[in-house]
Amino acid sequence: LANKATHILTFPMEVGNMGYGIFTAKKGSGAQVAQERPVGTDPVVVSNGVYELTFDPETAQLKSMKNVKSGVAVDIGIQWGWYNSSVGGCTSEISPYEYSCSNQASGAYMFRPNTSELMYPGPPGKPTLKVVEGDLVTEVYQGFSSWVTHVIRLVKNQPYVEVEYTVGPIPIDTPWVKVPADVTTNWGKEVIIRYDTNISSKGTFYADSNGREMVKRQLNARGPSSPPLNVSEPVAGNYYPVNAMLSLDDGQVELAVLTDVTQGGSSLKDGSLELMVHRRIQVDDSRGVQEPLNETMCGCNDINADPGQMGEHGHEGDGGCVCAGLTIRGRHWLVLDTVEAAHDQRRVLSEAQNFPPTLAFTAGAAKATSPEASFLAADLPKNLKLQTLTSNYASFNDGQLLLRFSHLYSVNEHPTLSQPVQVDLSKMFGGGYRVTKAREMSLTANQDKAAMEAAKYDWKVKDVTGGLVEEQLASCNSVEEHTPMDGTVITLRPMEVKTYLITFEHSDGSVLV
Numbered sequence: 174l175a176n177k178a179t180h181i182l183t184f185p186m187e188v189g190n191m192g193y194g195i196f197t198a199k200k201g202s203g204a205q206v207a208q209e210r211p212v213g214t215d216p217v218v219v220s221n222g223v224y225e226l227t228f229d230p231e232t233a234q235l236k237s238m239k240n241v242k243s244g245v246a247v248d249i250g251i252q253w254g255w256y257n258s259s260v261g262g263c264t265s266e267i268s269p270y271e272y273s274c275s276n277q278a279s280g281a282y283m284f285r286p287n288t289s290e291l292m293y294p295g296p297p298g299k300p301t302l303k304v305v306e307g308d309l310v311t312e313v314y315q316g317f318s319s320w321v322t323h324v325i326r327l328v329k330n331q332p333y334v335e336v337e338y339t340v341g342p343i344p345i346d347t348p349w350v351k352v353p354a355d356v357t358t359n360w361g362k363e364v365i366i367r368y369d370t371n372i373s374s375k376g377t378f379y380a381d382s383n384g385r386e387m388v389k390r391q392l393n394a395r396g397p398s399s400p401p402l403n404v405s406e407p408v409a410g411n412y413y414p415v416n417a418m419l420s421l422d423d424g425q426v427e428l429a430v431l432t433d434v435t436q437g438g439s440s441l442k443d444g445s446l447e448l449m450v451h452r453r454i455q456v457d458d459s460r461g462v463q464e465p466l467n468e469t470m471c472g473c474n475d476i477n478a479d480p481g482q483m484g485e486h487g488h489e490g491d492g493g494c495v496c497a498g499l500t501i502r503g504r505h506w507l508v509l510d511t512v513e514a515a516h517d518q519r520r521v522l523s524e525a526q527n528f529p530p531t532l533a534f535t536a537g538a539a540k541a542t543s544p545e546a547s548f549l550a551a552d553l554p555k556n557l558k559l560q561t562l563t564s565n566y567a568s569f570n571d572g573q574l575l576l577r578f579s580h581l582y583s584v585n586e587h588p589t590l591s592q593p594v595q596v597d598l599s600k601m602f603g604g605g606y607r608v609t610k611a612r613e614m615s616l617t618a619n620q621d622k623a624a625m626e627a628a629k630y631d632w633k634v635k636d637v638t639g640g641l642v643e644e645q646l647a648s649c650n651s652v653e654e655h656t657p658m659d660g661t662v663i664t665l666r667p668m669e670v671k672t673y674l675i676t677f678e679h680s681d682g683s684v685l686v
Contacts, residue, residue: 183310185329188530189547191559197538207307217304219311221327224334224509228313233302235325238334240509245426247509248371251325251336253294253317255343256286256408258361258454264406265289273405279361280458281466284409284437284449286363294321294364296349320344320500321364332518333431333506340364341500342470343453361454361465367447368507370428374421378440384417384523386583386668392440397641412437412449417523419446420515427515431506431523448505453498471496517590520581521555550603556582556590557665561672566618573674575618576611580665585648591667598675599661610676611661618672623657 188194210217216236217228225239239246258279265288267273279285295318303314313325320342326335347358376392392411395402404410415438420429430438430446438448454466506526508515553559561577576598582591598608613622636643656664665671 183307185309189545189549190552191549192545192547194530194545195541205308207305207310207312210304210306212302212304217302217313219304219306219313219327221311222330223332224327226313226325226327226334228302230302233300233315238507238509243510243514245510247426247428249428250369251323252291252367252369253321253323253364254291254367255294255362255364256291257288258363258452258456259285259287260361260456262287266407267405278456278458279363280454280456280460281462282460283458284363284412285406286408289407289441291365291367292350294318323366333508333522336366336505336507337502338366338450338505339500339502340451341453342498343451345453345455345498359455361456362452363449363454364451365447365449366505367445368428368430369442370444372421372426372428372444373423374440374443375423376440376443378419378421378446380413380415380419380438381417384527387418387420387586388413390440397638397645408439408441411439411441413439415448417527418519419448420519421446422512422515425512427508427510427512429508429515429519431508431519431526433504433526450503451499451501468499469496470499513587516582516587520590524558524581546604548602548604548606550600553596553601554594556580556592557594557596560670570618570674572676573610573612574677575672576608576675577670577672578663578665579670580667582667584667586667593656593664593666595662595664597662598673602677605680607678607680608661608675609678611658611663611673612675613658613663614672614674616670616672618674626655 182198184196184198186194186196212230214230217230219226219228220241223240223242225241226235227237227239228234229236235249235251237246238249260278261276263274264285277283277285298318301314301316305312305314309329311327314322315325316322321338321340323336323338326337328335343362343364345359347360347362350358352358376394378390378392379387380390382388389396390411390413393402393404393407402410414435415432416435418429418431419438419440420427421440421444422428428446430448432438432448436448436450438446440446452466453468457463457465504526506522508519508522510518558579558581559576560579561575563575566575567573578596580594584591598611602608614620615622615625656666663671663673
């Protein structure tokens with residue numbers, strides 16, 4: 174599976190919204206080739222016109238990050254490490270009591286390290302540092318061990334810093350750790366990347382809920398509707414699912430880390446954000462999978478072994494095989510700015526990161542009537558996403574298409590972008606196409622929206638927290654109630670998702686189904 178490519182081709186391009194663009198690459202002599210910059214004893218500074226990063230040549234570590242346009246600057250470092258997976262027993266650093274001691278092992282369904290100590294991914298040492306500069310992209314290559322590397326990438330004039338990491342194969346054994354001769358070092362490893370800053374976050378951080386609303390999290394605490402937290406797992410008990418982004422701030426400055434896949438994340442100390450990117454575990458967590466989370470390149474785990482007979486270290490059940498674990502690659506986009514400016518950018522950047530243009534390739538010159546096109550009459554408002562347009566259900570709905578929108582911002586997330594947004598469906602599309610009829614439906618389009626609302630049960634609720642939950646709800650009720658359609662004009666409130674059945678007609682009189 175080795176990559177035989179010898180070069181990376183990078184060029185700027187713009188593709189119209191809900192459109193396409195055709196680009197041709199051919200061999201020539203005019204291309205600018207990126208050059209490696211020597212690293213000496215002076216601080217290494219790289220920039221893309223928006224962000225400026227400084228590396229300490231003595232430690233080869235990232236030292237500071239500055240938003241050149243806003244002037245916001247922080248001390249920052251990137252730390253790689255892994256937690257030792259628990260195989261059952263008492264959690265270190267917690268006085269033994271009923272909930273801190275358990276036979277529960279870490280595994281496919283459980284994250285439970287046996288200590289809060291973060292271990293270096295290999296023999297301790299200084300990471301490598303290589304800088305490659307080009308007209309469009311500057312890359313900083315760093316290696317922390319034979320199985321953990323990353324590239325910090327700055328694309329010209331782009332409002333983010335990319336950290337592309339490659340982790341794996343995670344080794345089974347841990348020969349660089351000195352232990353008594355009768356103690357095994359075949360330990361499960363839960364690999365994380367940590368971004369340490371000097372932002373005074375006071376134990377507060379924010380994680381998205383299913384890619385939508387940002388939820389406030391507090392170290393060693395739960396929300397107002399939950400009972401007081403008795404800390405039995407200082408690491409795992411503070412981890413939360415991160416589908417899109419993780420952030421922290423001091424009320425003035427914010428650091429947001431945007432993810433390209435769902436990961437677990439936390440802030441275990443002031444100014445620090447960490448995300449788990451890979452795992453390889455040597456025992457089963459007894460939650461039904463009946464095998465350790467020990468996936469290999471050979472697929473040699475024996476899932477047919479009898480319950481309780483699960484093997485370890487790549488030898489599942491009746492033997493299995495020894496094979497390298499999986500290697501993963503992913504990307505984080507870092508955004509550093511004032512709180513308001515970061516909130517402005519992070520939603521749109523998350524969409525760009527997770528929903529990039531679909532690529533298609535062909536040999537030879539592409540032939541098309543037009544090399545580019547957009548099927549929207551004008552750009553949509555920044556806080557509105559066209560989420561779905563499909564004819565998949567047209568046969569069930571008299572030929573009507575399904576159209577779905579979502580508001581990208583939550584209440585109070587931004588002064589202007591968190592306001593309700595309007596769009597006229599009849600004026601939205603170009604290319605001769607026009608929405609002539611529209612009807613609002615339930616989210617899945619199986620019921621008329623108005624009929625569904627009329628049939629809703631009016632639940633009687635009581636705040637058992639002494640008004641804390643009511644106070645939270647009141648802070649989010651500053652936006653008017655659901656706004657029905659006005660002809661073909663629709664209105665979406667913050668975080669609202671709406672679905673419509675539409676009739677789509679062309680200027681020549683034909684109906685699109």
